[in-house]
Every structure is written in structure tokens, then in C-alpha cells.
Amino acid sequence: MSDIPIKLEGVWKIFGTRAEEAMAAVRSEGLSKNEVLARFGAVIGIADVSFDVHWGEIFCIMGLSGSGKSTLIRHINRLIEPTAGRVEVLGRDVTRLSEPELRAMRSQKIGMVFQHMALLPHRSVRDNVAYPLEIRGAPKGRRWEISQHVLSLVGLDGFEDRFPDEISGGMQQRVGLARALASDPDVLLMDEPFSALDPLIRRQLQDQFKALSEQLHKTTLFITHDLDEAIRLGTRIAIMKDGRIVQIGTPVDIVTNPADDYVRDFVRNISRLKLVFAHAIMEPLTSDSAEKFAQSPRVSQDSDLDHLVDVAITTPHPLVITNAEGKDIGVVSKDRLLRGIQGGK
Amino acid sequence: MPANRTQGATGNAPSIDLTPSITEFVGARAAFYVGRFKLLLAGQNRWRVNWAALIFGPLWAAARGIWAFFWLFAILELVAWVQVGRGIWGDLGADKLAEAARLQAKSDQLMAEAARGDTNAELLVESAGNLARAAENARAASEAGEASTTTYLLVGLLLLGLFKLMEGLWADRVYERQYTRWRVDKRVPSGFNLYRLAGGCALLLLVFSLTLYRFTVSQPDQRIVSVPVPSTYHTHTANLIEDYLDRTARAGAGLFNSIAGGTEAVLNAIEAVFVETSWPVIVIFFLLAAWRLAGGRVAIFTGAALAYMGILGLWEKSMLTLALVSSAAVFCVLMGIPLGVWCARSSRVYAVVRPVLDMMQTMPAFVYLIPIIAFFGTGKVPGILATIAFSMPPVIRLTALGLAQVPKDVVEAARAFGATQWQLMTGVELPLAAPTIMTGVNQTILMCLSMVVIASLIGARGLGQEVLVALQFVAKGQGILAGLAILCCAMVLDRIVQGRFRRGDGA
Numbered sequence: 001m002s003d004i005p006i007k008l009e010g011v012w013k014i015f016g017t018r019a020e021e022a023m024a025a026v027r028s029e030g031l032s033k034n035e036v037l038a039r040f041g042a043v044i045g046i047a048d049v050s051f052d053v054h055w056g057e058i059f060c061i062m063g064l065s066g067s068g069k070s071t072l073i074r075h076i077n078r079l080i081e082p083t084a085g086r087v088e089v090l091g092r093d094v095t096r097l098s099e100p101e102l103r104a105m106r107s108q109k110i111g112m113v114f115q116h117m118a119l120l121p122h123r124s125v126r127d128n129v130a131y132p133l134e135i136r137g138a139p140k141g142r143r144w145e146i147s148q149h150v151l152s153l154v155g156l157d158g159f160e161d162r163f164p165d166e167i168s169g170g171m172q173q174r175v176g177l178a179r180a181l182a183s184d185p186d187v188l189l190m191d192e193p194f195s196a197l198d199p200l201i202r203r204q205l206q207d208q209f210k211a212l213s214e215q216l217h218k219t220t221l222f223i224t225h226d227l228d229e230a231i232r233l234g235t236r237i238a239i240m241k242d243g244r245i246v247q248i249g250t251p252v253d254i255v256t257n258p259a260d261d262y263v264r265d266f267v268r269n270i271s272r273l274k275l276v277f278a279h280a281i282m283e284p285l286t287s288d289s290a291e292k293f294a295q296s297p298r299v300s301q302d303s304d305l306d307h308l309v310d311v312a313i314t315t316p317h318p319l320v321i322t323n324a325e326g327k328d329i330g331v332v333s334k335d336r337l338l339r340g341i342q343g344g345k
Numbered sequence: 346m347p348a349n350r351t352q353g354a355t356g357n358a359p360s361i362d363l364t365p366s367i368t369e370f371v372g373a374r375a376a377f378y379v380g381r382f383k384l385l386l387a388g389q390n391r392w393r394v395n396w397a398a399l400i401f402g403p404l405w406a407a408a409r410g411i412w413a414f415f416w417l418f419a420i421l422e423l424v425a426w427v428q429v430g431r432g433i434w435g436d437l438g439a440d441k442l443a444e445a446a447r448l449q450a451k452s453d454q455l456m457a458e459a460a461r462g463d464t465n466a467e468l469l470v471e472s473a474g475n476l477a478r479a480a481e482n483a484r485a486a487s488e489a490g491e492a493s494t495t496t497y498l499l500v501g502l503l504l505l506g507l508f509k510l511m512e513g514l515w516a517d518r519v520y521e522r523q524y525t526r527w528r529v530d531k532r533v534p535s536g537f538n539l540y541r542l543a544g545g546c547a548l549l550l551l552v553f554s555l556t557l558y559r560f561t562v563s564q565p566d567q568r569i570v571s572v573p574v575p576s577t578y579h580t581h582t583a584n585l586i587e588d589y590l591d592r593t594a595r596a597g598a599g600l601f602n603s604i605a606g607g608t609e610a611v612l613n614a615i616e617a618v619f620v621e622t623s624w625p626v627i628v629i630f631f632l633l634a635a636w637r638l639a640g641g642r643v644a645i646f647t648g649a650a651l652a653y654m655g656i657l658g659l660w661e662k663s664m665l666t667l668a669l670v671s672s673a674a675v676f677c678v679l680m681g682i683p684l685g686v687w688c689a690r691s692s693r694v695y696a697v698v699r700p701v702l703d704m705m706q707t708m709p710a711f712v713y714l715i716p717i718i719a720f721f722g723t724g725k726v727p728g729i730l731a732t733i734a735f736s737m738p739p740v741i742r743l744t745a746l747g748l749a750q751v752p753k754d755v756v757e758a759a760r761a762f763g764a765t766q767w768q769l770m771t772g773v774e775l776p777l778a779a780p781t782i783m784t785g786v787n788q789t790i791l792m793c794l795s796m797v798v799i800a801s802l803i804g805a806r807g808l809g810q811e812v813l814v815a816l817q818f819v820a821k822g823q824g825i826l827a828g829l830a831i832l833c834c835a836m837v838l839d840r841i842v843q844g845r846f847r848r849g850d851g852a
Contacts (some may be wrong), residue, residue, distance in 0.1 A: 077761055107763030118758035122776045132762040134772075183762075 005187055005219040006053035006076060011085035013071055016042030024082050033242060036341075045071040046082070047243040052312030058213055058220045060230035062266075063240030063311065069223045070115075072240070073189050076221060077110045078102055085223040090186060107251050111180030111218075113258050115192040117172045119164040125151070125175050126160040134185040153212060170201035177209065181216070188213075188220040189309070204234055204249035227266050231255070231275065251275060272341060273306040281305070282321045293331060296320045301329065306339055357826045370524050372536030382524060392514045399513025406516075407545020410534025414519050414749055418512055419549060423556055425504035430561040432498025441490060445483035452476035476754035490551035590719040597720070605726045608676070612729055615675075616668040624660060627651075631837070639844020646840065659830045665798055667834055669725070673732040673793045678786055681737050684772070685744020685782070695745060702738040710799045718803055728805025736792035743785025747778030787842045794835040808834070 014022050022040035025031055035042050045068050047314070053059040063069045072100075074080040075087050078094050085093050090109055097105060105186055111132070119128050127134075129150060151160060154174040164172055173190035173193055180188055193209075194202040213220060224230050230237045231251040238248045239262075247259035255275045258264040279301040285293075296317040299308060301324075311319055312334060319337075321330040333341075368375040372395075386795050391742065397404045402422060406415035454471035459466040527533040534541070559565050567573070594601065619627065628651050636644035654663040688695040713731045719726040751774050759773045775782075801809030808827045816823030 079757060103763040103765065105763075106761060110761075111760070112761040114754055114758055116754050118752070118754040120755060120759075120773060120777075131759070131772075134763050135759075135762055135768055179762075184471060189761075 001131050002082065003055075004052045005055055006059075006221060007086075007088040007089055008052075008075070009050050009086040009088075010086060011046055011049045011072075011075060012044075012081045012083045013046035013068075013080060014042050014044050016040060018042055018108060032043040044243050046075070049085075049243075049245055050247055051238060051245065053219060053221060056217045057235035058210075058222050058233050060222045060224055060234035060237045061240055062224055062227055062230040062237055064162050067240040068243035069225075069240050070191055071243075073108055073191050073221055073223050076187070076189055079113065103135075107132050108183055109185050109338070110187045110189060111183060112189040113176045113180045113191065113193040113197055117164070117169075117176045117196075119172055119175060119179075121164055123163075125156070125162050125164065126158065128164065128175055129182050131179060137181065138198065146182055147178070150181045151175075153181065153216075154178045155208065168201075170197055170205060173197060173205060174208075177212075181218075186219060188218045190220060190222045192225065194229065202229075209233070219259045227270060227279070227297050228280055231270060239266070249305070256280065268343070272343060273309070274304050276305050277301065278303045278305075278308055278319075278321045278332060279330070281336055282332050285320070285328050285330050293318065293320045293328070298322050298326075298328070299332075300324075305337070305341055308332060309341075312337055313320075361502050366528065367524065370527055370535045372538075374537070378517075378520065382521050385517065385521050393517060394513040395516040398516030399509055402509065402512045403549060404542065404545050405512075406541035407548075408537050408539070409520060409523075410536075410538060410541055411519055411523055412513075412534075414516070415545060417485055418508060419552070421508045423553060425501050425508055426553065427556060427560045428501025428504065430501075430557045431495050432496075432501055434561045441483045441487035441563065442604045445480045445487060448483060450474050450481035452480060464502040497518050510627050540733060570583035574656055591715065601720045602681050604730075605721050608672075608813045611675075612668065614670045615672045616665065619668040619671075620661060620705050624655065627664070628655075635837070635844075639841050642843055647837050650837050653833055654830050657826055657830075659811070659827065662806075662808045662811055662827070663834060664730050666794075666809065666831065667802070667838075668850045669729055669732065669797065669805060669807055670790065670793045670834065672836070673729050673736060673796075674786070674790045675742065676729075676733050677793070680733075681740030681785070682744050682782065682790065684746065685741045685785075686775075688741065688745040689748035690788065698741065702742060705734065706738045710796060710822045711802075714799070714803050715817045723804040725730065725805050731803065732793050732796040732800050732805075735796045739788035739792065740782070741776040743788070744778065747781030747785075748774055750781065751777045783842065787839060790838050790842060791835055794831060794838070 001126050012023060012026075014026075016022065018040040020040050022031075022036050022042040022044075025039070026044075031039070031230045033047075036042055036044055047068075047074060051059075061069045061072060071080060075082050075093070076089060077338060078087070078097070082095060089105065092105070094102065094105065098344060120131065123131070126144065126147045129147035130138075133143045133146060133169055150159065151157060154177050156171060156174055156178065159167060159171065159175075164175065167175070173196075176193065182188075196203050197205065206229060213233075219242075222230075222233060224233075231254075234251055235255050236248060239254065239259075241262055247263050249257070252275050254263065255270055255272060258267050278299055282301070295315075297311050297315055297319055299311055299319050299321055301321050303311075307318060312332075318331050318333040320328050321332060323329045363383070363386070364379050367379045371378040381395070384393070385389075385551075401408075403415045406412070406418065406578065452473045455469050455476065457745070458834035459469040459473065475477060523533060523535075527535050545833045555569060559569060614726040631647050631651060632644050637645040654660050684698070688698050713734050714727075715733070717727045717731045721730060755773060755777065759769050764772065797805070797807065797809035799809070801807070801813045807832050812824050814820070
């Protein structure tokens, strides 16, 4: 097995009949998106995207509609061919696979979940889940066993013999997830799977998916337009804008260190309570001031702001932050705490 | 209370000055139209005469670019002017007078021959008398025609005055409506335009002069009555087509014979099943099929329809018809569905096939018989071939439509799980398109039935032949019985096929 399950290197996608020409011009002259549209009538979908996804992580790609995220995810299983660049999945360059090899990879190694579920309306829930296995030619008994098993993983026992239009949207998407898991793929592609659901169900499915993902240890590429969702689920997040990746980082990185104004704008309304930790906002403690804080409660440097608030409301004194050895290293006043929650104005 | 609030919001709306925009729209004589439009906009709906429109009528409309007004009143005025023209210059009795003179001459000639002592003089005198009476009638008609010229003139003038009045009264309102349209769409004609006026004049001159000439002169030039081309054009072209068809028929005799042979084999087999199976078996089969596929009510209806055919002695003919229709439908489906799939796959193929389908559906059904007779002669096989050609378009069209309507995301999902083209089509696309395809099959079956009578013209047997014979001998009762039997066949097949796919949809 390769070290990196998904690896993209310099991937470009240009739509239009003159895509190749436009690509050459972009390479040699560095044209902008609008110039390419004006000169070649071609639209840049993906511009020079490179990233690695590690084993077992949930890699979120966040962007607004039209940013190219749905186009990007379709390059992983080559539903869309890149104009330039390399797409490596499990150590193999998918752009060079033959048709049968590509089909084998799609049906055995990659599972996909779609925004609008895309279930087959004329098949029962069980037969929908078993569809990837059927394509591989698995015998019916085996198909039924596996679909029963994955349906119980997503909590849909007892719904096997219903039709998709007889169950709720949330359940349908769980069927979609079960279908993607049925062939036990190494890689999961999730294209805005929870966007079409109402907030309560969405939250519920996010939690369920997160637990399942930890349990099954799949490598997941997760597309979303909702930064909250990306932060809740993502091991790392890539922010996309106009086909380019603006920033890649952990949720904490993104929230505390936005790369540019575009990202900062997104992050502004994200609650920092669970993402920022005491050491990030404390004032270093000078040795001579130690006396002043004898009355102060002691809090570990790894506590998040949420916990600091809980402690701060029980005492009139500032909080003293301790390191792993229990030594006092810093102090957080109430003013500082409030500013920290705000995002350090 | 809410009413008061509304008044508060709109009561003191400031007035807007439309003068500049109306002036821009109207062009020449702006001040007049600004006044008129403002009266209309203020809700003063009294009818006011627009003298320019009243006098110049269509020409005023042409200059102002109100083409609907132009055409309407050009045609109405033309009708009036033709009446006036006939009243003034018309030689209304001339035709009859000429006829009277001809008849009289003939009669005189016969009388002269009789006087010379011909052998059958009596007969000659009698027919001479007849001719003289006819001549007298013609003369009387001619005089009546002369007398009616005054009436024509009066009616014409009255109509003309009425139309003129309508033009004058209506013009402002029509023009104001054009202004409202012009405000949102600046391509709507505006202003007073001399080119348009010249165009309108030329059109009116041409149309009026030719029409007045045609209707008022008693012997107009033949070139304006019928298109001046030699009749050989028609015969030559017809001969060319005929030669071509004959040559093709000779050259392709092998192909046509094998098509006919294959079709005949299938038709004979199906006919044997329907006709030679004893009737209780057929009845049981149909009742069971109707009950299982479409439910109890359809089964009862089917029983009644079959009873009608059996009791009124139309059983064998009905079975022949059902055999013909089923084999035509089977061929249509076998060829139409793959063709429809191909059309859905390739937009280029569909671009070629679509105009052909349009032509096949627009062409009058009888025309199908001509090439069929040329290539296959007459008999039941050509009958079924004509039926197939006539009935295939819906199944092709609706198969292509059904496949095009399969949701893109479902197809994408199937591809994402590694489906091959074949798996995609059989497992996803065709099942999802099935209801639409079945609608096509249903329509095809009904079109086959509608072709039954026409196909019997070239020798197809069954109920169609019965109707045809009834038509020839004006046997009304027999014809209606056979027609109702065709209706029964159609409704039974329609109910069973539709019931099939409605149920297939749900379960």
C-alpha cells in the first residue's frame, strides 16, 4: 500500500472546446480566469490544485458554490478528466488507468456519496446498497449479507425492503452512505452529503458519520460549503476559491491564522470557544508578579476558551495558566478572555 | 382600516410627465398625440376621431409602423373596394349572357338541321327546344346580375364608410397601446417613417390593383388567375418519381421479397395463434391477462368487448385485426426501442432521425400506401408494413425522451460505482425510462389500430376490410358494427398495456 492514499499534483481543469489551447496559454502567459474566458471561451474549473490526503483522515474541501469543489472531487474517481496534472489514488495514477482498471478501482476502492442521494428509485433500500456489489458480480446471498451489515452500521435495521421514496431524506442519505461503504472501499468521496438536509438531521448525521469514520478508519474527502461542518468533521480543511486552494490547515490553524481576507471573512462568525486554547491567549507570567495571583484558580494550558469561561465566572480573580508539569506559566484576565472569544481585536 | 392606509400610500403620489417620452415615440405631429395619449391615460374614454387615420387608413398605420392595424384594415377595405368596383365596372351578367348566346346558336343550328329533313328530326327539335329554354334561363340570370350592380355598389360604399369610421375612432387607442409596448421594448416601431409609408403604398397598390382587376373584369388575363406554368412540369416530375420507384422496386426486388417473406412468416404465425385457437381459450387468456395486469374492472370490460365481437359474428375478423395489430406492434417495439436508445446516445443520429419522424407523423396516412404498393404490391403483408411505418415514430420518440429524462445524478452515481455502459443501460436507464417508453408503446398500438381501415385499402384483412366494404355499398349498419369492434380492440389493448406499466411503477 502506498503511504498517501490520495495525492493531487498540479491539477487543472478547463472546460470548453478549446481547453488544450487555453491550458497552453495559461502555462506560457499566465492568463487570468477572465482572459481565458474572453480569448478561448473556456472556463477554468480547477486551477493548479495540489494536496495530499493522509490515511484515515477526513479532509474537508470548503468553498462557496462555483468554487470548483464538486468538480475537484470528481477528478478522484475520474468522473471528470483533468486537463493537466496527476491524480494518484492508492499509489496509482487514475488518469492512466484503462477502462476496466478504472471500473475495478471505482467499484472496489472508492465509495461515493452524493448531495442529492442519487438512489435508484426502482430498487429497494437493500438493492440500492448492494448495487456496487452487484456491479462487481457478487452472488445475491453475499450481497444481502453485506447490505444487511452496512445498513445496521448506519442504523437502518428493518428498512431493507422499503423503497427510497418511502423513507425520509435523512434516512435516504444514510442509505447513500451505506451504499458507499458496501464495497468496503479505502477511500470515501462525500460530495456535500448533508447539505440538502435540515439542520437537526444534518447535525445528527455529522455525529454519526464522525463516529463511523473513526470506527472504520476510512480515508475521506469531504466536500462542504459550510465551514461549521468542515470544522466539526475535518482533520484538515482546504479552502477553495475560484478553482484554487487558498489555504490548507487544521481547523485551529484556519480559525486562528486565516491566510487572507477571504478566509478571515469566513472565519469571522465561527465560534472560537472550542478551537482556541488557553496558551494562545495568555499573557506570560513574569516571576515577580506570581504573588498577586495566589487567589487565582489554576487552569491547564490545553483548556479551551469554553472551559476558561466556566472557570472565570466562579471567581473575581484572573486565571492562571499552568503547563503540563503544573507550573504557572501565564495569566488570562477577563478582558483578555473576552477579546480572545472575539478573535483578538 | 387597511383601505385608508393604502390611500395614504398612493393618494399623494406625484404626477409624472410623459411628454418627452411620448414626443420621442411619436415623432411628427407629437403635440397632437401627446394630448390624445394624455386623455386616454387620464381615463377619459370618449371616442375621438383621428382624421389622419380615418382618411389614410392603412397608409397611416404603415407610416406609424402599426402593422396589425395595417393588415386588418387593408384586407377589410379591399373587401369593400371590390364590392364598389363590381358595382361600378362589373360586367356581372356577361358570363351568363355569353352562355345564353352559345346555347341559342346551338339550338338554332339543331332547328336548321331538323328543317333540312334529317331522319330523326323529331328528336332534334326536342333538344333544340331544351337548349332554347336553357338559353332563356341564362338570359334571365344575366339580367338579374345587371340589376344587382346597384346593390353591390351600395353595400360596398356602406362597408367602406363603416371601416373608415372604425379606423378613425380606433387609431388613437391602438397607437397608445403601441406606445406602452415601445416603452419596454425599443424594437417596437416608433415615429413617422417615410420608408414604411412607401412600403405600405407599394403593397397596397399591388394588392388592390390586382384584386380589383381580378374581381371586376369579366374575362381577366389567365396569367393572373392561375400560375402561368406549362402542365408538363407536373407530368414530367410525376413520371420521374414513378420511374425511380419502378427502378428501385426492380433493383431491390430481392431485399423487398425477403422483408415481405419474413414479415409474412411472423404474421402467419401470430394469425394462426389468434384465429385458429378455439375461442374459449382466447377469451380465457384475455380475461386472465386483463385481470392480472390491469385489475378486475378492466377484466369485466374486456369480457364485454369480447362478447360483443363474438355474439355479433365479428369474431374471426376481430382476431385477424388483433393479429395484424399485434404483429405490427411487435415489429415497432423491436425496431423502435433500439432506435430510440441510439437516438438518446448520439445527438447526431437524433438530428437526422427527428426530421424523418416529423415527416412520418405529419404525412397523411394514405400516402404511406403509395411506396408500399410500389415495392411490395398489395395484400396483407404490405398492409402490415404500411401500419408499421405509420406507427413507429411514438415509440422511438418516447424512448429517446425517457432516456433523456433519467436524472443525471443517478447515472453519475452508477458510473461512480464502476458500472459498465451495458449495466448502466439495463440496470438504471431503461428501468427509469420504462414508464415513458411504455407510453410510447401504448401510443404505437393505438396508431396501429387507427391504420387498420386504411391498410385494408391495399388488402389487409379483418375489421378494416369490413368497414371498407360497408363504405363501398353504403351498408351503414354493418359499417358501424365493425367500427365499434375496432374501438373495442383499441380500448382493450390500451387498458391492458397501460395497466401493466402503472402497476409496474408502484410495485
